[in-house]
Amino acid sequence: MPRPLHVSFAFGPSGEWRVDDVRPVIGEGIPKAERMSVTEGDSMLQAGAAFTLRGATSNARYAGRSELDALAARQEGLSRPSATRAALIPIRKTEAWWALAQDERRAIMEERSRHIAIGLDYLPGVARRLHHSRELGEPFDFLTWFEYAPEHAEAFETLVRRLRETDEWAYVDREVDVRLSRD
Ligand code: HEM
Numbered sequence: 001m002p003r004p005l006h007v008s009f010a011f012g013p014s015g016e017w018r019v020d021d022v023r024p025v026i027g028e029g030i031p032k033a034e035r036m037s038v039t040e041g042d043s044m045l046q047a048g049a050a051f052t053l054r055g056a057t058s059n060a061r062y063a064g065r066s067e068l069d070a071l072a073a074r075q076e077g078l079s080r081p082s083a084t085r086a087a088l089i090p091i092r093k094t095e096a097w098w099a100l101a102q103d104e105r106r107a108i109m110e111e112r113s114r115h116i117a118i119g120l121d122y123l124p125g126v127a128r129r130l131h132h133s134r135e136l137g138e139p140f141d142f143l144t145w146f147e148y149a150p151e152h153a154e155a156f157e158t159l160v161r162r163l164r165e166t167d168e169w170a171y172v173d174r175e176v177d178v179r180l181s182r183d
Pocket of ligand 1: 059061062063071089091115116118119122126128130142146160163
């Protein structure tokens with residue numbers, strides 16, 4: 001696993017992504033904006049941005065060996081030219097979730113909710129990167145980022161719907177669904 005990569009998602013008048021929709025799913029939303037830019041690395045301050053969310057990649061917490069191998073065999077990287085659609089879904093989990101032990105969280109996430117098994121059905125059409133924000137004192141615990149081609153947009157909706165029906169989502173107390181596109 002490479003060193004953590006710090007990433008900022010800056011909303012404002014400029015940026016490589018057009019913001020098509022900002023929809024609060026659970027709890028409070030975030031401000032609407034025209035554009036969004038993704039910046040990787042140390043200089044996470046975005047001049048002119050109205051609103052910025054920050055996170056960092058990390059090591060896996062829950063996926064086991066066979067799951068990591070299955071993911072590695074199927075997943076594709078970000079920035080594919082065909083992937084002109086994206087979703088940024090910031091998520092915060094409840095205090096009850098964070099009070100659980102690691103093995104209890106794993107049991108909810110995979111044995112009961114099949115998060116990784118469900119997700120694997122949508123690779124390689126959807127490319128993803130998980131950012132952790134909780135340790136940075138940010139308003140969300142995770143910034144989940146997905147890129148896909150228009151022909152996978154319908155499948156992506158099904159994926160999101162399936163995950164939101166799981167036991168794991170009972171522990172989500174804030175979720176915003178931001179959809180973006182680029183030419
Ligand atoms: C975590 C896979 C889609 C939200 C994870 C992890 C894996 C994974 C392997 C665990 C990482 C670890 O071991 O720490 C996938 C795959 C997907 C997918 C293959 C298919 C594209 C989604 C979607 C959402 C989402 C659509 C949001 C709607 C999350 C969140 C976490 C997570 C919030 C962090 C959970 C936590 O640490 O408590 N995902 N996922 N995932 N995923 Fe997904």
